[in-house]
Amino acid sequence: MHRTGSRPAPREDPQRIETRGARRGASAAAVLRAVLDHGPIARSTIARRTGLSPALVTGHSAELTKLGFLRELPEVAGPKVVGRPHVPVDLDTGRHVLGSLHIAVHHATVALLDVRGHILASHEEPHQSLDPQRILSRAAGILLELLDRHAPDREPLGLGMATGGWVDRASGVVVEHPLLGWHDVPARELLAGHTGLTVAVDSHSRALVNAERLLGHARARASVVQLFTGNVVDAAFATGDTVHHGPRSAAGxxxxxxxxxxxxxxxxxxxxxxxxxVSEQTVARRAGEQGITTTGSFPELLTEAKTGNPRAIQLLVDRVRLIGQASALLLDVLNPEILVVVDQSVSQVPACLPALRDEVQLRSRICEDAPRTVVSTSFPGSELATSGGAVLLDRLFQDPLSPLS
Ligand SMILES: [Zn+2]
Structure with missing residues (x-):
């Protein structure tokens, strides 16, 4: 019933609502990250670690449990307390599944991850052609098969895709990937169309920087530079919670x-x-030319080095010294807490990391302790399977209340 003379309810400023929503998202994220780092953990301890009020932590825990990201562990013996702050909570790794897709020069890696970044299933598919439509539709088909086979009872949170080259996160477009011959490929739109999932897209280097910050080297949270040296060579940089993208996401x-x-x-x-x-294809070709390998493939060169072939080791050590040149330059320009190198020889051939550190120490003007500053990836052998999912994990741990909005 309408009463004449009644005043309309005051309308709240939309910007204030948005700010409050962002604050709520940020404090929920702080709770989720405390559980990621220290779980199982009591809510009272989360409050102490995050500086949030116990009531806020209890509220967020309940909300995150309802969303399926947290679960309460069985109550430990002790006095019953209102709000049960001493009942530990942990990540619920059984309810959701994250789709992960990485497009490399020769193959696609399709994987399923849980919310802790553990790989539940992974499949490598060589490219039949470099046509983006064909590669993405094939990858989407494989993802749906993996979901069916390995996660029929889990709720898919979405699909994260990562690739080298220039990727614009905001528009979901692979702007340029010269080695694949891709230009302005609307990857997000194509993958969403094929899978019906929410899709987030980013460069593999930025995705792996996020994975390091969340799940890898703890010091990466202060500041980190990452250099990726596969067939594609690119870099990414983060300080605090911010991975630098720059205009049109062209950084790195x-x-x-x-x-x-x-x-x-x-x-x-x-x-x-x-x-x-330093690309893998260049060094693989050189290995073939020098008779170190018979096929001229990078995996064969890596195997030769790992089984002790001195010429294969020397070729890779010479190459990481070149990577060291670039690493020293990046270190001096950006002065990060750590520099992570994502490179198969650095993580698999024992002589390579010391040679890399030695070259950085020789060339850098500011690095005082290369073994402490220059490190290998935290995801040896699973970089590609992790990187796509890390695009989503970053969103989830930034704002678990609306991770894909
Ligand atoms: Zn050039």
């Missing part, structure tokens, strides 16, 4: 950094660019 393009004494021609027209010099 170090492929054409000049390398001292570099003699390898680069498709850009110059010689001695970093990617041309």
């Amino acid at each position: 393009a170090v492929a054409h950094l000049p390398i001292e004494g570099g003699d390898e021609p680069c498709p850009c027209g110059r010689t001695g660019c970093l990617q041309a010099m």
Whole structure:
């Protein structure tokens, strides 16, 4: 019934509502991250660690439990307390599943992850052609099969996709991936169409930086530079909770950094660019030319080095010294707490990491302790399977109340 003369309810400023929502999301994220780092953990301890009020922690815990991200562990013996703050909570790794897709130069990696970033299933699919439509639709089909087979009772949170080259997170477009010949590929839209899932897209380097910050080296949370040296060579940088994207997400393009004494021609027209010099395909070709391998493939070179072939080891050590040049430059420009190198030889061939650190120590003007500063990836062998899912994990741990909005 309408009463004349009644005043309309005061309307709240939408910006204030938004700010309050963001604050709620941030405090819920602090609770979820405390559980990620220290779970199982009592709510009273979460309150102490995060500085949030016990009531707020209890409220967020209840909400995150309802959303399926947290679970209460069986009550330990002790006096009953209102709100049961001493009942430990932990991540609920059984309810959700995250789709993960990485597109490399020669193959796609499709995987399923839980909310702790553990890989539940993984599949590698060689590219039949480089046509983006075909690659993405095939990958989407594999993902749906994996979900069916390995996670029929889990709730999919979405699909994260990562690849090298220039990826614009905001528009979900692979702007340019020269080695695949991709230009302006609307990956998010295509994958969402094929899977019916919410899709988030980012560069593999930025995705792996997020994975390091959440699940890997603790010091990466202060500041981190990561250099990825596969067939694609690129970098990513983060301080605190912020991974730098820059306009159109173009940050991290170090492929054409000049390398001292570099003699390898680069498709850009110059010689001695970093990617041309150190890419896996360049070093694999050289190994073939020098008779170190018979197939001229990078996996064969890696196997030779791992089984002690001194010429294979030397070729890879010479290559990581070039990676060391670029690493020292990035360290001096950005002065991060740690520099993470994602490289198969660095994580698998024992001589490579010391050689890399030695080169950084020789060249850097500020690095005082290369063994402490220069580290290998926390995800050896599972970088690719982890990277796509890490795009989603980052969203989840930034704002668990609306991770994919
Ligand atoms: Zn170049």
